Amino acid sequence: MRLTIEQVSRRFKRRQALEAIDCELTPGIYGLIGPNGAGKTTLMRILADVLRPSSGQVAANGTPTATLGERYRDLLGYLPQELGFYSYFTGERFMRYMAYLKGMSGAQAEGRITALLRLVHLEDQRSRKIGHYSGGMKRRLGIAQALLNDPQLLILDEPTAGLDPKERIRLRNLLSDISGERIVLLSTHIITDIEYIAKEVLLLKEGRLARQDTPERILSELTGKVWEVETPAERLGELERAHLVGNVQRRGSDVRARVIAEARPAGNAMPAEPRLEDIYLYYFGDLPEEGGS
């Protein structure tokens, strides 16, 4: 599948949420990153056919999704950022309901529901009402429903929000396994979620696509610009005023700071290996918020 986003813009009453987004997605994992309000959720909603663009179009293998309509929705699995549930549904009833909305027959759904609930470790909880599920369990159930129809396009908006580190690793591995012949678009504030699995990273800034490239190529841009500086704590403010400062580690009366600078920021600065987190800082001037919004 080839998904083409052509000049997609979306305007709300007072604000331009997306501005002329142009890109093409082919099978593999894409990480969508950007600060709050960058337009990630709006873009994902447009790709999930939940929201229409003000202008431009999305096309699957050259056919506009507006023309394909429900045949396009047949191809996609979607996990919204804020997902509510009917609290009186059990996990299994919810999955049946979703299978039914996705046009699956009872027989088709039966085995798939069991397999997916097992995959997200909710098999034992299938008869429990969702109202009694924890936040992480609800998120896992949301991931399971997104996979019900064996989607060619999987859109996951902050899938790891509320998951514990073990579950996050499991999800990462799962996505890596299933991404072979499908497009997986994943938005997250937790950079490590995509650092090792993303084929390409899409950086969204103020509604515009600031960059689309492989993590390696984006990282190479920062080679020689990332430094680790050890400095007295009272001089940290000075360093922050002059450069982009990332993670700061306190070491007694000193601090060790990760700094992005074109030239060596201090005499004792040591060059460091760039990471995606540094890219975030470089492009957005701030560190990603853990846990998302």
Next chain:
Amino acid sequence: MNRKAINDDLGDVPEAELDRLERLLDSWQTPQAPADEIERTIAAASLELRLRATPAESWPQRMLRLLRLVAGELPFMSRSFWLASLLLYAVGLLSLLQLQQTPELALFALAPVPMLLGLGESLRSRDVGMLELEMSCRYNGASVMLAKLSIVGVYTAALNSAASLWLSGTGAGAQLGELTLVWLTPFTLTTAIALAVIMRMRGSQAVLLTLAVWGMCCLLLLLSPELGHWIGRLTGGLGMMTAALGGCAALWQGWRVAQRLSTERGADWLETDH
């Protein structure tokens, strides 16, 4: 195809001619396509096959599917809605009759109640935040909502019809046709008003508001015999006209709700200004 098979097929072609043909074919090269190009072709073909396996539906097919959707939605609706609305309706009807009210007034007051409660149930997905997920499915949010509204509408009509049948058979002097006209007007008109209100606020709040306003209207009718007499006029041509008007208004508002979801794609319901 090997040489022997070719010979069998072209038995009368001279051997030298076949040799010449073979040499000619040997001179043609068919370069192997790059692996990524082959993969892209396979991916495109598999998507195309999947799309062709589900061709676009015609209108009759869509209507049939909507009916199937209605049937399929039934088991997923909250059981408490069925119980609460049935109980409220039955208890209300018996209580009003006990209060020496006319069958017309009892029916008039209770006619829209199951529908109003059902509107809350139909729009619950929006209230609990499941609408976005439903909209991304094959049977999208608009179809699901229309299906639920149809179920609740038919259920309310069935309850009112059953009550009309019962009241016309009790010898209270009311005719079935007249009673039907009496409940049709409040049922359709309040549905239209509630649908208009529901587009502007949460479903549960809209239902509470409409029920409260309707309750007050009914109280006024109970306390004022002059107004009560007015209900008697709904049994004739006026009743037919107001019921038809209400029906059109309800259908129009229902259509607007569906349109809001399918054309604007939840721009107002899903997305605030962020």
